[in-house]
Structures are given as structure tokens and as C-alpha cells.
Amino acid sequence: MINKLKYFTLIFIIVLTPLVPSMKVNAIYGNENMIQQMNQLLNHEPALKGAIVGISIRSSTDGKIIYTHHGDVRLRPASNMKLLTAAAALKILGEDYTFTTEIRTDGLIKKKTLYGNMYLKGKGDPTLLKLDFDKMALEIQKLGIKKINGNLVGDDTWYDDVRYSLDLPWSDETTHYGAQISALTASPTRDFDAGSVKVQVQPGTRQGDKPIVKMTPKTNYLKIINHAETVSEEGKKNITIERKHAKNTIIIEGTIPLKAKPEKDWIGVWDPTRYALALWKQSLQEHGITVKGKLTTGMVPDTAKMLTTHQSMPLSELLVPFMKLSNNVHAEILIKEMGRVVQGEGSWEKGLKVLKTEIVRFGVNPKTLVLRDGSGVSHVDLIPANQLTQLLFAVQKEKWFQSYLHSLPVAGANEKMVGGTLRNRLKDPVVRGKVKAKTGTISTVSSISGYVKTKSGQTFIFSILLNSLMEDSKGKKVEDQLLTIIANQ
Known part of the structure; x- marks a missing residue:
């Protein structure tokens, strides 16, 4: 009877073990309440059903892991990949580097x-x-x-x-975030979306008129074909701005009501x-x-x-639009520039080789990563959350760290070049201004990694990687909830 009881107990443990979050707790920090709240959210949040979650939280002072959930599992980082690219570029090229x-x-x-x-x-x-x-x-x-x-x-x-990184989706070809990479390129505005133009469509003066189309910069390099129509004020706004494949012809279709706000888009050029x-x-x-x-x-x-x-x-200034606005073209240019400077060839192959070599200096294990580009647009890029927090811990010791930290979006800060991709998120007083982090989004993926100052005055380093989501917008709400829990400590 005793042997049978041991047998069933063993089976019970084996079955339940995979359901328990992979967690490390350091009792010194007294964060049991945080851990309990985070586990509760992860286990009961509907948006995470069927998803893969990787979380890593470290102390900023000694680098010890406070909490990890699947922290060593390789996951798609999306634009959190830019954290590696920016760190390597600062280390190799330097804050004062210019093009x-x-x-x-x-x-x-x-x-x-x-x-x-x-x-x-x-x-x-x-x-x-x-x-x-x-x-x-x-x-x-x-x-x-x-x-x-x-x-x-x-x-x-x-x-x-x-011109394109290895895994860039074909559907991104005409977008500003999927623009072609060239050593000779131009930007339309001070957001510096290199290789693209800004197209603005505003209603005409009367119903039935063609909408007014403005392009920045003004150029004849692209041709505009305007099939759209201005409709009554009560009409529907439904404007599409698309470039033809392998051509510099932009087709504008749909309707825009009188007095409606202009429709804007940024289009990658051929x-x-x-x-x-x-x-x-x-x-x-x-x-x-x-x-x-x-x-x-x-x-x-x-x-x-x-x-x-x-x-x-200088690079220290370029990092602001690069990281705050999550500029993919900047990331890929920096990869090629590192390849050119160190290996004598401005290519993804050489640049990524340099990146892999450089991140070792920050204690990151390249054998745990799959790196295919510098921006994270690839669905083949893979990074464990624990490796991202290790990077973020190590860079604090670098002389250029303040430039790096300054480039990160600030939670709830309204100004575009301060809040960046976090300007419309985390506006609760508990977290507003207390989270500095890089966001990331590609289809079915949402991520955020950076630094958070807690209520008790500690600074925690965190990485949250959410993969296989049904809706990435719901993933961002989960991230915000998790960060609020951390900030409340």
C-alpha cells in the first residue's frame, strides 16, 4: 500500500510541474507579494491563453534575478532586438560617431x-x-x-x-518601417524615416472634389494617382494610400468627408x-x-x-528617434555600419557577426540567441528574457549609459521625443515617468524591456516577451498590468 501511494504521488508531481511558473525568488528583496500577484495574472489572464510568456526581473544593483517565468526560453523579441543593436553601436562606434x-x-x-x-x-x-x-x-x-x-x-x-533584411515580410515592402536599406538615402521629416515620403490626404473644398494630396518632401520622384473623392460631412472616412510593387507610383483611393482631419501615411520608396x-x-x-x-x-x-x-x-542624438520611435531602418543601417567599420563590409552578414561578438562583452550568451537583423522585424529572431535583462544590467557600467537610457521611451510622457512609443501608455501616477523601456510589436508578438523605479525606491530591470498572441494590443494591456504590479513594490 505504501509503495502504491509513493507511485501515485510521483505521478501527481510530474503532471503538475509544467503548469507551475519557472520562478526564482531571492528572499532578501521581500517581493513575495509581487510574485504572487504576477503569477495570479499570468494564470488567469484570458489574453494569455495559448500564448507563450517570457519574463525576467533583476535587481539593478547586483543583477540578481528576482523573478523569472520561462526566462531562458527563446522568444521573438520584436523591436526589443534594438536594445542589442543600440548597445553594440555605442560600444563600437561611440557616442560622437557621425555619418x-x-x-x-x-x-x-x-x-x-x-x-x-x-x-x-x-x-x-x-x-x-x-x-x-x-x-x-x-x-x-x-x-x-x-x-x-x-x-x-x-x-x-x-x-x-x-536592400531588405533576410526575413522582412513582403507586405512590409511599401511601408516606412520596411523601407529599403541604402548607404545613400533621405528622410521626409525630423522623425527621420529614411527611404520614405510622407503623404497627406485632406478633403477638397466641395463635395465631389478630389482630395488635396501633399507629399513631403515635394518631389517628382514619385507619381500620385488620386482616385479618392470628397464626400459630405456625414460620409465615411475610408482612405487608402498604397504604392505599387517595385514602382514609385502611389495610388490613393476611397472617401474623405468635408472638414475631416487629414489622413497621413509614410510610404517607403523604391x-x-x-x-x-x-x-x-x-x-x-x-x-x-x-x-x-x-x-x-x-x-x-x-x-x-x-x-x-x-x-x-552624433549617434547619441540619433539614438533618440531611433529608439523612442522604434525606427527599423536606423537599426539595419547601424548593423551594416558596424560591419563596414569592423569587418570592412557593410552587409547584414558582417554586421550581425560583429553584433554577436560584441554582446558577449555584456555577459550575453550568443549561443542562446537567433539573430537575423538589427530591428527585430524578423519572426526568426529569438532571445530569452533573461539575456535581455543581463544586457540591461551590464550596460549600466558603460560611460555611454546615460545616452542609452535617455533614448528609451518614458512611460506616459506626452512629448513625442520623450514618451516615444510609451507616450499613450502607463499614465497612472504609479508608473507614469517611472518606466523607461523599449517596446516591440510584430504580428502575434508584443514585448517591453527596460527599467522601472518602484514605490520603495528600488530600480528593477525587466523584460516581458509575449508570443503567439491573438491580439498584440491586449498583450500591451497585460504588460502594463505587470509593470504596475512591479512599480507598486
């Missing part, structure tokens, strides 16, 4: 005419605006050049010619190198400089002399 754009020529200037080609060489700057092309055109004007008797040549060979080159020609013409030749691409000859240059903002 250079060069204007060169292989010709001679005679009687206000440049006899020869003018080269626009990009070296990865994702922040080039139309205004920057204007400033460079002004410098060319000051040299006395009125006419270019040659071609305008765009040189994007600083990086390779692979061939960002030629897009930048077209903006450069436009700036030259606006400064009274005519171009006789054509727009083309190629390499700058070694003998070509420099006419002028433009420097980007």
Missing part, C-alpha cells in the same frame, strides 16, 4: 561650368533631409558653379546592394539611392545650377576631389 555625405567631382570648373561628373556619395546617413541637400547646394553655388556639364552620380557602395539623387538635383536647380547630364549610379573615382561634405548628428 558623412560627400560631394565630389572628377571634372574642372571653368567659367562657372563644371566640366565632368558630380558625385553624391552616401556613407549611411539616415537623417538627410531636403534641407540638408539645400545647404550642400548652397556650398556648390558659393564655388561659382552655375552649370554641370556632366552626370549626377549617386554612390551607395559604402554598403552592399542587398530605390532610395535614386530618390536621394533626385532630391539633390532638385536642390541644385533651386539654387540656379543646371544639370546637363543624367542621373545615374556608380562609384566615385579615387582621383575625384572633394567639393563639400555634410555631417549627421
